[in-house]
Amino acid sequence: MPELPDVQVFKEYLDATSLHQVIREVEIFRRDILGGVSSRSLKRRLKGKRLESTWRHGKFLFVRIGDDDDDADDDGWLVLHFGMTGLLEYSKSKNPPEHTRLLLHFEDGAHLAYICMRLLGLVDWTNDAERFVQDKELGIDALGEDLDFEQFSELIGAKQAAVKSALMDQETIAGLGNVYVDEILFQARVHPKTRAARLSEKQLREIFQQLRRVLKAAIRARAQPKRMPKSFLLYRRGENGAKCPRCGSPFQSTKVSGRTSYFCSRCQQP
DNA sequence: TTCCATGTTCCGCA
DNA sequence: TTGCGGAACATGGA
Numbered sequence: 001m002p003e004l005p006d007v008q009v010f011k012e013y014l015d016a017t018s019l020h021q022v023i024r025e026v027e028i029f030r031r032d033i034l035g036g037v038s039s040r041s042l043k044r045r046l047k048g049k050r051l052e053s054t055w056r057h058g059k060f061l062f063v064r065i066g067d068d069d070d071d072a073d074d075d076g077w078l079v080l081h082f083g084m085t086g087l088l089e090y091s092k093s094k095n096p097p098e099h100t101r102l103l104l105h106f107e108d109g110a111h112l113a114y115i116c117m118r119l120l121g122l123v124d125w126t127n128d129a130e131r132f133v134q135d136k137e138l139g140i141d142a143l144g145e146d147l148d149f150e151q152f153s154e155l156i157g158a159k160q161a162a163v164k165s166a167l168m169d170q171e172t173i174a175g176l177g178n179v180y181v182d183e184i185l186f187q188a189r190v191h192p193k194t195r196a197a198r199l200s201e202k203q204l205r206e207i208f209q210q211l212r213r214v215l216k217a218a219i220r221a222r223a224q225p226k227r228m229p230k231s232f233l234l235y236r237r238g239e240n241g242a243k244c245p246r247c248g249s250p251f252q253s254t255k256v257s258g259r260t261s262y263f264c265s266r267c268q269q270p
Numbered sequence: 271t272t273c274c275a276t277g278t279t280c281c282g283c284a
Numbered sequence: 285t286t287g288c289g290g291a292a293c294a295t296g297g298a
Contacts, residue, residue: 003276032294059277084277085295099295118295120277161288170278179276257289260274 002059002082002121004142004175005218010080010088011056014063017090018104018112022050025105028123033101033116035079035124042125045074046104055129057141058174062129076127083120089113133174142175143215152208156196163199163207164192164256176211178259179234180218184210186233191268192261193254237262 002010026043028034034042045065052064055077063078080086089097092110096103102114102123114123126132139155140147155173159166166172167181176184185192187210190203199207218234221227225234233251236242242251244264252265 006276082277083294084275086277118275118277118293120294122278159287165288177276258291259276 002084002086003177003180004056004059005180005215006223007056007059007061007082007175008143008219009223010082011054011061013088013090014051014054014061014112017110018051018106019053020050021106021108021110023047023104024107027096027103027105028101029103030101030119032119033114033121033123035122037123037125042123045076045125046078049074057129057133058138058170059177060133060136060138060174062126062132076125077129077132079122079124079126079129079132080114081122083116083118083122085118086114086116086121089115137171138174139170139172140174142173142211147173149205149208152211153201153204156207157199157204159196161196162193162256163190163196164259164261166196167207167211168257168259175215178261179237180214182237182262183214183218183232183234186263186268187214189267191270192256192263193270233262233264 023046026046028039028042031039049065049067052066054064055062059081061080063080065078066075090110090112096111096113097115099115099117100113101116104112156166164181164185167176167184168178182192184207188203188206190199190207217228225237228235231245243249244251244267247264247266249264249266251262253260253262255261
């Protein structure tokens with residue numbers, strides 16, 4: 001489920017397994033997932049270099065690539081986006097996992113696989129991660145230090161769209177997707193189809209608070225639903241006949257700008 | 271067989 | 285011109 005919490009977990013996983021390793025060989029199995037960079041150019045930029053640090057913005061993960069030379073001309077960032085089905089897997093086994101699209105072999109014999117079954121992800125290269133974010137017109141990171149309530153309220157409260165669409169718009173706030181927006185709105189007891197501009201200040205405050213609380217709890221749970229609090233919609237999302245942990249009424253589903261949305265029709269009144 | 275799925279992008283319509 | 289909603293994209297599982 002690659003939304004902000006999932007990508008944060010991938011970041012921490014990469015940090016723990018692959019940071020400071022030297023890339024011995026690079027395999028690209030599908031060019032479909034490449035952005036502006038060519039297969040040949042990406043290989044040249046990665047081979048012999050080291051994974052120096054990582055940075056996440058919204059659902060994008062950036063990996064700083066460098067080497068020991070003082071000449072930093074070739075240095076830059078490997079860009080990873082996970083689409084709907086992407087993930088990372090570090091391993092020492094011989095065969096890469098199924099649906100591996102990019103494989104980094106390290107000098108110690110292990111490798112890091114970028115797996116993306118549905119090919120909706122992205123692998124790219126940039127010299128300047130912040131400029132990449134600007135060019136993509138991504139909004140402020142949902143867990144960014146500088147996102148305070150005042151700014152949140154200005155960004156979201158101005159929208160005529162359904163609050164769910166407003167929260168999912170990556171150009172407004174980056175990192176939230178279908179699943180976690182449902183969770184935030186459930187915790188805040190706000191119906192997903194409520195027009196953002198019609199939210200009361202109290203509701204906006206509640207959504208802002210729950211946004212931080214939900215994302216942080218999800219990261220602590222390593223983005224695994226069954227490790228999350230039982231009071232979470234996510235804990236039982238998709239289960240047949242799942243009931244609201246607060247009031248016991250069955251969850252309803254509806255479509256909001258094309259995405260399936262789960263909510264409790266009793267706790268989340270329109 | 272048909273429908274659905276956590277992602278973004280693009281097109282048409284106010 | 286801008287904001288919004290829906291379809292398309294690729295693939296596999298129910």
